[in-house]
Amino acid sequence: xxxxxxxxxxxxxxxxxxxxxxxxxxxxxxxxxxxxxxxxxxxxxxxxxxxxxxxxxxxxxxxxxxxxxxxxxxxxxxxxxxxxxxxxxxxxxxxxxxxxxxxxxxxxxxxxxxxxxxxxxxxxxxxxxxxxxxxxxxxxxxxxxxxxxxxxxxxxxxxxxxxxxxxxxxxxxxxxxxxxxxxxxxxxxxxxxxxxxxx
Amino acid sequence: xxxxxxxxxxxxxxxxxxxxxxxxxxxxxxxxxxxxxxxxxxxxxxxxxxxxxxxxxxxxxxxxxxxxxxxxxxxxxxxxxxxxxxxxxxxxxxxxxxxxxxxxxxxxxxxxxxxxxxxxxxxxxxxxxxxxxxxxxxxxxxxxxxxxxxxxxxxxxxxxxxxxxxxxxxxxxxxxxxxxxxxxxxxxxxxxxxxxxxx
DNA sequence: TTCGTCATGTAATGGGTTACATGATTAC
DNA sequence: GTAATCATGTAACCCATTACATGACGAA
Numbered sequence: 001x002x003x004x005x006x007x008x009x010x011x012x013x014x015x016x017x018x019x020x021x022x023x024x025x026x027x028x029x030x031x032x033x034x035x036x037x038x039x040x041x042x043x044x045x046x047x048x049x050x051x052x053x054x055x056x057x058x059x060x061x062x063x064x065x066x067x068x069x070x071x072x073x074x075x076x077x078x079x080x081x082x083x084x085x086x087x088x089x090x091x092x093x094x095x096x097x098x099x100x101x102x103x104x105x106x107x108x109x110x111x112x113x114x115x116x117x118x119x120x121x122x123x124x125x126x127x128x129x130x131x132x133x134x135x136x137x138x139x140x141x142x143x144x145x146x147x148x149x150x151x152x153x154x155x156x157x158x159x160x161x162x163x164x165x166x167x168x169x170x171x172x173x174x175x176x177x178x179x180x181x182x183x184x185x186x187x188x189x190x191x192x193x194x195x196x197x198x199x
Numbered sequence: 200x201x202x203x204x205x206x207x208x209x210x211x212x213x214x215x216x217x218x219x220x221x222x223x224x225x226x227x228x229x230x231x232x233x234x235x236x237x238x239x240x241x242x243x244x245x246x247x248x249x250x251x252x253x254x255x256x257x258x259x260x261x262x263x264x265x266x267x268x269x270x271x272x273x274x275x276x277x278x279x280x281x282x283x284x285x286x287x288x289x290x291x292x293x294x295x296x297x298x299x300x301x302x303x304x305x306x307x308x309x310x311x312x313x314x315x316x317x318x319x320x321x322x323x324x325x326x327x328x329x330x331x332x333x334x335x336x337x338x339x340x341x342x343x344x345x346x347x348x349x350x351x352x353x354x355x356x357x358x359x360x361x362x363x364x365x366x367x368x369x370x371x372x373x374x375x376x377x378x379x380x381x382x383x384x385x386x387x388x389x390x391x392x393x394x395x396x397x398x
Numbered sequence: 399t400t401c402g403t404c405a406t407g408t409a410a411t412g413g414g415t416t417a418c419a420t421g422a423t424t425a426c
Numbered sequence: 427g428t429a430a431t432c433a434t435g436t437a438a439c440c441c442a443t444t445a446c447a448t449g450a451c452g453a454a
Contacts, residue, residue, distance in 0.1 A: 030332055134229075237413075272434090410443105417439105422431105423433095426427100
């Protein structure tokens with residue numbers, strides 16, 4: 001997740017950790033925030049995995065008096081070839097994980113680099129996930145409405161409206177996608193054999 | 200968090216794990232879901248902490264041939280005195296944690312049992328948290344709007360609208376609270392007769 | 399010279415999830 | 427008698443957070 005986001009941002013240009021985090025905020029907006037405490041270790045891990053390497057900016061630093069003590073300077077990372085591959089791989093992934101609350105936003109943020117078909121599948125996947133949730137809430141709400149106090153009711157209804165709103169948003173996006181890039185080929189339609197969700 | 204939710208539900212009536220989880224879904228709606236994998240260990244932990252105990256329903260199970268092998272039956276939990284205390288303690292807590300995304304919903308769900316003043320403080324805390332976030336997104340959006348692609352922009356704006364919507368919701372709730380239970384014994388206008396206060 | 403912000407990092411911890419394993423009860 | 431669902435539980439892991447520690451650099 002952080003991984004995908006990092007790959008996506010470094011794809012555009014090499015960055016050091018600190019700035020990466022600012023971009024993360026700018027890119028993900030209200031959806032998610034990451035702390036340095038997770039960012040730096042992730043960066044190290046990704047470097048060890050071979051997806052990132054340090055970028056010396058083709059180095060022409062006039063080597064006058066460089067990092068004397070303790071070497072504390074910006075560490076700029078860039079993607080390796082494997083990193084780019086990995087990014088493409090993650091982008092192509094249109095499975096259940098890409099519909100999750102926390103993940104969807106990140107995937108969406110990189111839709112610009114995602115295959116149109118994959119885009120639609122992710123959008124639809126997310127939508128049907130939300131629709132399920134909506135129906136589930138609606139029915140339990142119908143069953144229990146009378147027993148709920150003012151606040152619980154408010155909570156349910158606000159939640160329900162949020163979900164409905166997002167469903168409408170997704171529907172619009174899907175239609176736009178369809179208008180922009182009409183059905184390429186046919187894939188076995190809405191056949192998600194549910195997984196996840198508690199036993 | 201799960202802890203608070205469990206205390207809140209058991210406050211109403213003794214329940215076993217499985218049913219607890221159904222209630223959790225019904226109570227928290229779209230906000231949050233918990234898996235059994237976290238529920239049962241939590242239950243055990245809370246029992247060990249002394250907040251819960253097993254409820255034999257005044258027992259009298261005709262002890263004829265009880266759980267022969269392996270003892271697998273419903274385990275009904277109820278609150279102990281310490282548990283009730285703990286619940287009250289958590290309910291009274293109107294600090295930053297109570298306005299976090301994941302926590303707020305749970306606190307809100309038990310507003311019926313929360314002190315009116317605490318309610319308002321939580322609502323206001325959450326609101327100002329969201330307002331901060333909104334401003335932060337607005338400004339970075341203003342700075343970077345032109346550099347963002349279609350999708351990133353969509354994401355930002357949808358997120359922004361969500362936040363704005365929740366802020367409006369909170370504002371309405373706060374006003375309702377104020378109308379229902381006017382400023383108790385506080386400093387601002389020293390001139391109001393009180394009615395209908397907390398305990 | 400001190401403060402704020404830029405910048406990097408680690409250790410401890412947290413709060414949950416997934417996948418698995420098992421068994422009891424009910425409905426057909 | 428078998429499938430669904432009710433019911434309880436464990437172990438391994440995941441992904442991040444908090445709190446802390448350090449230090450460079452520019453502006454007041």
